[in-house]
Amino acid sequence: MSQPINMIRTNQELLQLIEQLPGMQQHTVKPGQKLFRQDEKARHLYVIKQGIVKCYITEENTKDYILEFFGEGEVMGELELLTGSPILSTVEAVTELVVYKADSAHFLQLLETNATLNKLILKELATRVSQLAIRVSYQQLYPIEYTLLKLLSLFSYQELPLSKKDLADYLAITVRSLNRTLKQLREKNFIPGDGLDIHLSKTELDKLLKRFDDE
Amino acid sequence: MSQPINMIRTNQELLQLIEQLPGMQQHTVKPGQKLFRQDEKARHLYVIKQGIVKCYITEENTKDYILEFFGEGEVMGELELLTGSPILSTVEAVTELVVYKADSAHFLQLLETNATLNKLILKELATRVSQLAIRVSYQQLYPIEYTLLKLLSLFSYQELPLSKKDLADYLAITVRSLNRTLKQLREKNFIPGDGLDIHLSKTELDKLLKRFDDE
DNA sequence: AAAAAGATAGGACATTTGTCCCAGCCCATT
DNA sequence: AATGGGCTGGGACAAATGTCCTATCTTTTT
Structure with missing residues (x-):
């Protein structure tokens, strides 16, 4: 895949x-x-x-x-x-x-x-x-939550001057949705169900998400 | 465009x-x-x-x-x-x-x-x-209704043995949504608002949609 | 310094889309 | 004739997403 x-x-x-x-x-x-x-x-x-x-x-x-x-x-x-x-x-x-x-x-x-x-x-x-x-x-076949997660795991280590708008445009969603989804990820101790090729520990995820809090 | x-x-x-x-x-x-x-x-x-x-x-x-x-x-x-x-x-x-x-x-x-x-x-x-x-x-930036319409205007004249499932998979939606949208198009005397590069008369649209009734 | 512009965050509500389900129909194989 | 499978159509409800709006904060421009 x-x-x-x-x-x-x-x-x-x-x-x-x-x-x-x-x-x-x-x-x-x-x-x-x-x-x-x-x-x-x-x-x-x-x-x-x-x-x-x-x-x-x-x-x-x-x-x-x-x-x-x-x-x-x-x-x-x-x-x-x-x-x-x-x-x-x-x-x-x-x-x-x-x-x-x-x-x-x-x-x-x-x-x-x-x-x-x-x-x-x-x-x-x-x-x-x-x-x-x-x-x-x-992007089309998975909910935003999954796509965002996947995206985060990809660009986390790259220091990138991307605005939320950019990120949203890349995901083809609105900034509102992006925010909502980020929040869900923070709270929901996200557990990719079904078949998913994303495997992140809670700790790793937190680290990824923190980028958005600080900056 | x-x-x-x-x-x-x-x-x-x-x-x-x-x-x-x-x-x-x-x-x-x-x-x-x-x-x-x-x-x-x-x-x-x-x-x-x-x-x-x-x-x-x-x-x-x-x-x-x-x-x-x-x-x-x-x-x-x-x-x-x-x-x-x-x-x-x-x-x-x-x-x-x-x-x-x-x-x-x-x-x-x-x-x-x-x-x-x-x-x-x-x-x-x-x-x-x-x-x-x-x-x-x-597909990502317009609602299904528009995308479907555009698609119809493209493949209407081609005799194609496509199932609804195929059509739905092409549009990245479910068959349920496809049916719903077709119905809306039939009823709603669809008028593409905003900026849209689709221009179909009501008559033409009807002809396109009829393919789904008959066959 | 003040004003304007843009980015962020999120509430409230409407719309869109998906999920689950049942029913009918057609067709092929038994 | 009967059975099963696949396709179709759509109801009812749940979930996801968009729209609109307000507020704060930062940055840029005047």
């Missing part, structure tokens, strides 16, 4: 490869700034050298769904380049960011000439499909 | 290419039979020549989530081949099926030598990520 999905996805292999390529421009981006805006046309391709971004889709009813958090080595802009569609999701810096930037034509050419890169991209895309599918299935 | 997502995905370009390759074995599969079983190891790769399959993830609580319906020209087994992970989702024939079969090594080699194939697979994967993301976001 569950390979350890990290909440923040990274791709060290790809990063290493990119760093060896000649002539890659480097840029820094401030938290809150956007690398891509949904529905626009993608003109470049970025690879994260350092920092974290969030990718989210905004629906017409103004609600957001956070698709992914990307960290070191993740590519952005390939989807649009490959399919020719407008940008799928807004990409916004969560932390201070350093990225490599390439223009589309260059990347497309590299894809054809650099077999290693080609393979890494294929693998990356396959991974994205799988991970997204796994997450979605889980 | 929404490129016309078809409920059943196809890839004619890929099919044409595959049909030209020498030495592709052909197999037929009966409805209900499984090409892949979740969590097992993938040994082959299939491309659909004719018919429809459903791909679904079964969670430990026995609930299913239907990831995709695939029709002509869609590949199955590439994800696992590329990532090396166990099979993501069970793949089951919905209709009588004719597939091309290739073993993994052969396909991997083709990916390296056949630039056209390589490009088509890249594009296919990118499309899957995008489409899945769009669907999921929609």
Whole structure:
């Protein structure tokens, strides 16, 4: 079932490869700034050298769904380049960011000439499909309580400047629901029944939850 | 926002290419039979020549989530081949099926030598990520009523042997909820408020819904 | 310093969705 | 003809989640 999905996805292999390529421009981006805006046309391709971004889709009813958090080595802009569609999701810096930037034509050419890169991209895309599918299935088929618990166990050790809103958008729930569920977890000495692949002691859980009290 | 997502995905370009390759074995599969079983190891790769399959993830609580319906020209087994992970989702024939079969090594080699194939697979994967993301976001951020409506407008014209259970699993709801929502749509002279990209006349809607009364 | 904006927390209530259950129908196999 | 299984339809109730709102606190802007 569950390979350890990290909440923040990274791709060290790809990063290493990119760093060896000649002539890659480097840029820094401030938290809150956007690398891509949904529905626009993608003109470049970025690879994260350092920092974290969030990718989210905004629906017409103004609600957001956070698709992914990307960290070191993740590519952005390939989807649009490959399919020719407008940008799928807004990409916004969560932390201070350093990225490599390439223009589309260059990347497309590299894809054809650099077999290693080609393979890494294929693998990356396959991974994205799988991970997204796994997450979605889980989110849809389990109550929030379980999903949240699973999420906590994943990102606990990562010091992340995520707001509750972000967390809620990632879970596709409202902040109200998130709060409620956190409270339940605190109180209810939560015991995952049925078949569940989450196994946390009460102590560990408490530690995870404490992050929300303090900060 | 929404490129016309078809409920059943196809890839004619890929099919044409595959049909030209020498030495592709052909197999037929009966409805209900499984090409892949979740969590097992993938040994082959299939491309659909004719018919429809459903791909679904079964969670430990026995609930299913239907990831995709695939029709002509869609590949199955590439994800696992590329990532090396166990099979993501069970793949089951919905209709009588004719597939091309290739073993993994052969396909991997083709990916390296056949630039056209390589490009088509890249594009296919990118499309899957995008489409899945769009669907999921929609499903999570709109009430069932909207999602169902959207779905109906997509698959209405396709004659499909889908059970209510299938439809429900695709929407990640229970059959009970599906029935309830269908009923609401029938009665409520549904008027999508807010921002919604579904535009159906009452007449069209009725026609769509009638499929469920008759059959 | 004051004001505005945003994030957090949670009460009260409405709506949505799930669970459990029963009943009817169709179809295949006995 | 009879039995069982699977699909369908929906009632009654419980649980989960959203909406709306109020209040506090922090941060940013003026």
